[in-house]
Amino acid sequence: MAAGGLAFAADWSLSSGHVPRGVQVAGIDIGGMERSDAQSRLESALNQRVTQPVTVRIGDVQATVVPRDAGLSVDWDGTWDRIGSQPVNPVTRLTSFFSTRNVEPAATIDDSAMTAQLAALSSHDRQPVEGGVVFDGARPVAVQPVPGRVLDVPAARTVLAEHWADGPTLELPAVETQAQVTSAAVDRTLREVAQPAVRAAVTFTGKGGNGTLEPAQIAGALTFAPNGQGGLTPSYDNEAIIAALEPQLKSTEIEPKDATFEVGGSRATVVPAVVGDTINWDKTLEGLPALLVSPSDRSKVVVYEQVKPKLSTEDAEKMGVVQSVGSFTTGGFSGPSGVNIRTVAEKVNGAVVKPGETFSLNDFTGPRGAEQGYVESGIINQGRPSTAVGGGISQFATTLYNAAYFAGMEDAGHTEHSYYISRYPAAREATVFDGAIDLKFRNNTPYGIFIEANANSSEVTVRLWSTKTVEVESITGERTKPTDPKEITLPKGKECIASEGAPGFTTSDTRVIRDSKTGKEISRTTRTVKYDPIPVVKCE
CATH class of the missing domain: 3.10.20.800 (Ubiquitin-like (UB roll))
Structure with a gap:
């Protein structure tokens, strides 16, 4: 016992300040070395390993991970805590001569980098093949279910943190996922x-x-x-x-x-x-x-x-549609304008307006674009001639407006042209623009209205059919306040349409409505319209 005690005291004295015998850190032997030498050896080896790719296997798939890129680095204080100090137990000291103890280096983890690495590894997940039945032409084919495999992320995080320095290959845990449908x-x-x-x-x-x-x-x-x-x-x-x-x-x-x-x-x-x-x-x-x-x-x-x-x-027989109650004809068009006027006339022909209903030209026709058969023709844009798909529809609007005017319909909204066009009656005409400027009238009679619209190569006629209850007179006022046109010079090209211009003026129209049976005046309404001068446009 005395000899044993002397031997223990001698070994304790000789090993003081040294790493316990038999210790290996990630396979690096530092047992019995002075701590400073052991630290140097570990730093040299582990600092190199943290930058070297490690092969990881997830089932039958392989990938590589660089520990440092995964947010891993050595926690030296934690590692030395795991290594520990010289054992006090004499038996442990004795057996250390004949055995080894492997210690995993403690690690510090950058959570964001580790999360990104695990997400990248999860891209190798294999989802289960769901069971089902599909058809090859008219032949049904069975699709048998196949289990999937996904990375066990929490467990994989632990394996990477604890064993990144162990060697060239790591097995990462995976979980088998089953299909919903059975065979x-x-x-x-x-x-x-x-x-x-x-x-x-x-x-x-x-x-x-x-x-x-x-x-x-x-x-x-x-x-x-x-x-x-x-x-x-x-x-x-x-x-x-x-x-x-x-x-x-x-x-x-x-x-x-x-x-x-x-x-x-x-x-x-x-x-x-x-x-x-x-x-x-x-x-x-x-x-x-x-x-x-x-x-x-x-x-x-x-x-x-x-x-x-x-x-x-x-219901149609009760509507009282028996005779013409208002009609109007305009002409003087040709070419593309005629195409658009005939297209819109065909669309409106046959429209029925019930008592109390309001007819909207824009709502009834819907979009008036190339898909609906309309073509590019003349319009008035910002006070001067231009072109657009659907141009010329305003002539139909003027014709319809006048037919409704003489039928005694209630004006529910219309807009005159910005300058006077000679083939239309002054202060008794209307323009429209797809989705912006509309022509509306309300059937303010107890009878239905049937709209007949016909157009040929040079004229368009709109006639409203119903039961006649009123006579309508139009009184055109004098032209006053004349204004001279301005001269505009534009570059030659498609956008420039030459014009000789015309003076502007102010005028009015008075509609007088009388009972068709008694001749008694029912209403008298005057509308005053100011026309801008038509600019003189030169193309140079």
């Missing part, structure tokens, strides 16, 4: 739904004609999605089914038509409405999933429904 559900759906659905065509029997839904069309409209309980739910694209059947069954439908009017000579007569008989697709396609898996019947009766017209024959 049994895939096989059952293939057998019980997909295969029966496309085994033969389905016939839809309509009134006087049939439509056929072929297996390939069924396959194109049938899809399957996980139901959250391990199985698959079929889904049918009704829009695709309708698109396949509608052209085949279109001839079996009767489209509704509003009642309208036919004019001839001095009288207007009612053209009866047509009650529609159209396919109710929702009801027609009810029960289709059950029909497609039925072992026998592969046919369905088309369901129709009546669609009433917006204006019935009875």
Whole structure:
């Protein structure tokens, strides 16, 4: 015992200030070395390792990580705490002569860099292949589920922090992820739904004609999605089914038509409405999933429904549209303007304005662009001639305005041209611009209004048909306050349209409305209009 005590005392004295025997840090042997020498050896080795790429394996995928780029560096105080001091236990001191103790270097972590590194490694995740059924043409094909694999991020963070210095390769933990749909559900759906659905065509029997839904069309409209309980739910694209059947069954439908009017000579007569008989697709396609898996019947009766017209024959007959109550004709156009005037006249011809309704030219025609058949023609822009798609429509607006004027309609909003155009009546004309300047009138009578609009190569006529209740007189005022035109010089080109100019002036129009039976005056309204001078435009 005395000898043992002397040996312990001697070893304690000799090892004071040294690293415990048998210690290795990340495989670097520093056992028994003085601490300063051990520190130097560790710094030299670990500072080099922190910059060297480490291969990491995630399942069957390999990637590289540079510890320093992942936010890792050596925590020297923590590392020395793990190494510890000379053991007091004599047994431990004795066994240290014959054994080794590996110590992992403690690490400090830059959270943002580590998070970015783990996100980059997560890009190697493999999501599970979901089980399902797809179609190759009209042939159903089973898609068996395949498990996925994703990085276990918290555990991978721990492995990188603790073992980055261990060697050239690290295994990072991963978690297997399962598909929602089971293999049994895939096989059952293939057998019980997909295969029966496309085994033969389905016939839809309509009134006087049939439509056929072929297996390939069924396959194109049938899809399957996980139901959250391990199985698959079929889904049918009704829009695709309708698109396949509608052209085949279109001839079996009767489209509704509003009642309208036919004019001839001095009288207007009612053209009866047509009650529609159209396919109710929702009801027609009810029960289709059950029909497609039925072992026998592969046919369905088309369901129709009546669609009433917006204006019935009875309502049209009550509107009192029997005679012309106001008409107007303008001319003097040609070329592109004529194209636009004829296009808008065709659109407005046949319009019906019910009692109390307001007719808006812009709202009724909608956009007047190239897609609607309008072309580029002359307009007035900022007080001088220019061109735009739809130019010339103002002549139609003036014609319509005057027809409504002489029919006694209530003016609900119109705008005159900025300067006078000689082919229009002064102070009794209107301009329009798509989406900005409109022409409106309100049917202030107890009768309906039917608009007849016709245009040829040089004239346009608008006639309003109803029951005549008033006589309208127009009184044009004198022209006063003349103003001289200014001269404008513009560069030659498409944007410059030469003009000789004309003086401006102020004038008025007075509309007098009288009862058509008694001749008694109902109203007298004066509108004063100031026309700007037409500038003299020179192109040089």
